[in-house]
Amino acid sequence: MAYRPLDESTVVSYVKQRPPMAKVFSSLDRLSVSEVGDGNLNLVFIVQNEVNPAESVILKQALPFLRVAGDSWPLTRERMRYETQALLKHNELAPGLAPTVYDFDQEMSLVIMEHLRTHEIMRKGLVARKRYPFFADHISTFLVNVLFFTSDLFLTGPEKKQLQATFVNEHLRKLQEDFVYSNPYMESEENNWNPLIDELVQAVRADGALKIAIAEMKEAYMTHGEALIHADLHTGSIMLNGGDTRVIDPEFAFFGPMAYDIGAVLQNLILNYLSHYGHTADRAEREAYQVYLLELVRDIWNEFARKFDETWANNNRGELVPEKYWDFPGGQEAFAEYRRSYIHRLLQETAGHGGVKFLRRMMGIVSVWDLSSIEDLEKRAVAERLAIQIGKRWVLERKSISSIDDLTGIVLEETKGVSI
Amino acid sequence: MAYRPLDESTVVSYVKQRPPMAKVFSSLDRLSVSEVGDGNLNLVFIVQNEVNPAESVILKQALPFLRVAGDSWPLTRERMRYETQALLKHNELAPGLAPTVYDFDQEMSLVIMEHLRTHEIMRKGLVARKRYPFFADHISTFLVNVLFFTSDLFLTGPEKKQLQATFVNEHLRKLQEDFVYSNPYMESEENNWNPLIDELVQAVRADGALKIAIAEMKEAYMTHGEALIHADLHTGSIMLNGGDTRVIDPEFAFFGPMAYDIGAVLQNLILNYLSHYGHTADRAEREAYQVYLLELVRDIWNEFARKFDETWANNNRGELVPEKYWDFPGGQEAFAEYRRSYIHRLLQETAGHGGVKFLRRMMGIVSVWDLSSIEDLEKRAVAERLAIQIGKRWVLERKSISSIDDLTGIVLEETKGVSI
Numbered sequence: 001m002a003y004r005p006l007d008e009s010t011v012v013s014y015v016k017q018r019p020p021m022a023k024v025f026s027s028l029d030r031l032s033v034s035e036v037g038d039g040n041l042n043l044v045f046i047v048q049n050e051v052n053p054a055e056s057v058i059l060k061q062a063l064p065f066l067r068v069a070g071d072s073w074p075l076t077r078e079r080m081r082y083e084t085q086a087l088l089k090h091n092e093l094a095p096g097l098a099p100t101v102y103d104f105d106q107e108m109s110l111v112i113m114e115h116l117r118t119h120e121i122m123r124k125g126l127v128a129r130k131r132y133p134f135f136a137d138h139i140s141t142f143l144v145n146v147l148f149f150t151s152d153l154f155l156t157g158p159e160k161k162q163l164q165a166t167f168v169n170e171h172l173r174k175l176q177e178d179f180v181y182s183n184p185y186m187e188s189e190e191n192n193w194n195p196l197i198d199e200l201v202q203a204v205r206a207d208g209a210l211k212i213a214i215a216e217m218k219e220a221y222m223t224h225g226e227a228l229i230h231a232d233l234h235t236g237s238i239m240l241n242g243g244d245t246r247v248i249d250p251e252f253a254f255f256g257p258m259a260y261d262i263g264a265v266l267q268n269l270i271l272n273y274l275s276h277y278g279h280t281a282d283r284a285e286r287e288a289y290q291v292y293l294l295e296l297v298r299d300i301w302n303e304f305a306r307k308f309d310e311t312w313a314n315n316n317r318g319e320l321v322p323e324k325y326w327d328f329p330g331g332q333e334a335f336a337e338y339r340r341s342y343i344h345r346l347l348q349e350t351a352g353h354g355g356v357k358f359l360r361r362m363m364g365i366v367s368v369w370d371l372s373s374i375e376d377l378e379k380r381a382v383a384e385r386l387a388i389q390i391g392k393r394w395v396l397e398r399k400s401i402s403s404i405d406d407l408t409g410i411v412l413e414e415t416k417g418v419s420i
Numbered sequence: 421m422a423y424r425p426l427d428e429s430t431v432v433s434y435v436k437q438r439p440p441m442a443k444v445f446s447s448l449d450r451l452s453v454s455e456v457g458d459g460n461l462n463l464v465f466i467v468q469n470e471v472n473p474a475e476s477v478i479l480k481q482a483l484p485f486l487r488v489a490g491d492s493w494p495l496t497r498e499r500m501r502y503e504t505q506a507l508l509k510h511n512e513l514a515p516g517l518a519p520t521v522y523d524f525d526q527e528m529s530l531v532i533m534e535h536l537r538t539h540e541i542m543r544k545g546l547v548a549r550k551r552y553p554f555f556a557d558h559i560s561t562f563l564v565n566v567l568f569f570t571s572d573l574f575l576t577g578p579e580k581k582q583l584q585a586t587f588v589n590e591h592l593r594k595l596q597e598d599f600v601y602s603n604p605y606m607e608s609e610e611n612n613w614n615p616l617i618d619e620l621v622q623a624v625r626a627d628g629a630l631k632i633a634i635a636e637m638k639e640a641y642m643t644h645g646e647a648l649i650h651a652d653l654h655t656g657s658i659m660l661n662g663g664d665t666r667v668i669d670p671e672f673a674f675f676g677p678m679a680y681d682i683g684a685v686l687q688n689l690i691l692n693y694l695s696h697y698g699h700t701a702d703r704a705e706r707e708a709y710q711v712y713l714l715e716l717v718r719d720i721w722n723e724f725a726r727k728f729d730e731t732w733a734n735n736n737r738g739e740l741v742p743e744k745y746w747d748f749p750g751g752q753e754a755f756a757e758y759r760r761s762y763i764h765r766l767l768q769e770t771a772g773h774g775g776v777k778f779l780r781r782m783m784g785i786v787s788v789w790d791l792s793s794i795e796d797l798e799k800r801a802v803a804e805r806l807a808i809q810i811g812k813r814w815v816l817e818r819k820s821i822s823s824i825d826d827l828t829g830i831v832l833e834e835t836k837g838v839s840i
Contacts, residue, residue, distance in 0.1 A: 334628030
């Protein structure tokens, strides 16, 4: 079927004629539909069985253009293929940690997937000071499984390059290249920032050493094709309920540096930490939650590092270092040391990419809801100034980071004595 | 036309029906053919106009399999497409420094190109102690033009990814991954080495710190997609005559680390330097040529660094750092400093990849003719022991290399007092 955007009047008849739907719905006779997307980038519909309302699916269709900053970006509808491919890979490698895909229609640039009825976007829950005792375990498993099993540590050389060749994704990658690593730090019309931090923003834009460090991280982002990364793994791409975690919206997925995804998760938690200077007036309550968040950051990294190391030691069939390569007296110790140094490099790059992502949220095209929802600009500025300081230090000090405590230590040092 | 391997009886009729040949040959009536390849990997024919012998072409056709180490490698004939694409790119970006391509037949996996009648393989000339006053200029131009103009320093993000997507080349890449970075340093049946250096070879294979460093270089080789690299740029892939330089055989080309190509050139010159302990008995003659070679290595690097910096400063239209990014007081100085640090990183990685390539030639599947042509195993071992020492130090000391003199300095230190 040739591409045409669906609307509420055409979705049901489209869904009815898709064979996989007969397995999802016990009956196709009384389907109802509601549009829930913001219509900017994609159309998003919920299709529900009125006979059994527990049966529902999400239908997501790409629009041919994305409106950003008043301009039309020629985003190909190909991005729905990237999202679907990534979702299928996530389901394969980290089952239960991504929404199930029921159907994909390349011509129509649409995917039909599991409707996460009881889940909430993590960002909202964090602003409401919710705790997620299972999250460190779930997200570290997601990261380890997707990153390790799509890398040269597990795949053969040809397998890796063939998989990588299906994720060129050049247009969405350009969005991140521009909006994370370049435009926020120079004159660009789509940038916006709190006028109260204008002096700090201008200082970042004129800081030669920092600009060089950001360019170094951009170079790594653009060229280091280590593994299939989500490439937009902020807390708005994570949905949770009482015991379940799902990573959604992987349309930016490509083969990039593993640390970019890890950095996105950790940095978003720290941004939320800072947002509570605006959201949570009660100091004891605030501090208790901030302690929880730093503990969560440490747990995520430590769990990631432990599982990554174990998974590698137990599944070393990839191209990078064959088992036999370590077959000499002391070889197993050398292999362990290589894994340690590899993971240590990931931590330093997590600081670098995560640090840049602090800065881009303060002065680029999009803030995060954690901060933008603080209406009092003065209170918001308190959090934003800290975010800039912490981001700068994560980037500039990345090469001397030796443990996760160094990263959380920077947060503690910069927030010490904040009075609000 | 469906694929079929040509032979001396079918080449002429094939050539006659290719339209571009009417422009290369003044007459197609009396073409003669001779097969000149070794038939292992490709068929290579010279086709000549008997009426005007100055008119001749090379026809190179891929065979479906490559025999290595007794095994049949499933090398797709696709590699001729990679070679042709790379040759066309080299001609476009570094005109006059690669053989001209006249015709390409994808179905037949063959390319027809310029016959370099008056050129000689550089490796032969170096063993004969020839000097090439123009070589540093030519090869540095080739490296700068091909590497810079296919990188994110010049191309937009989408342009780069689209070009990169045409060079997946997963099967030939696996050959280099195996035979440069892994197999030589472990038990593998195709390895061979001079029995007189067995102790040193075993020591390399059991050196944990060195093995970790080699794995780090392999990781960079496999994942850092910086630019279109030749990926086999030894002195056997360079043909020269009195004033002309051509880079041939780019079938391994893919998007990899720039330093791999630079390292290949410099390391092959140093290997030749060492080979003269076997080839050149006259000490004064040998030392004079060795002085020349080290000067050549320095000139190549210095010319490369100067041209790369200039080319970048004058053509900064790529995705990595937009002009406007440096638009602040002191911004031009910061840009210059970023270029300096980028090029400095290239030098350190040149040491790393070049160092590994010393080692692989001493204990892997293929030696180099500079050394293998030394019949006296004792004399050959003198050069080989030095190559292992120098290779180890280039790899292990790469992160403290700060100038090309540090690299040549290691050669001087290791060869000081060699008596032969």
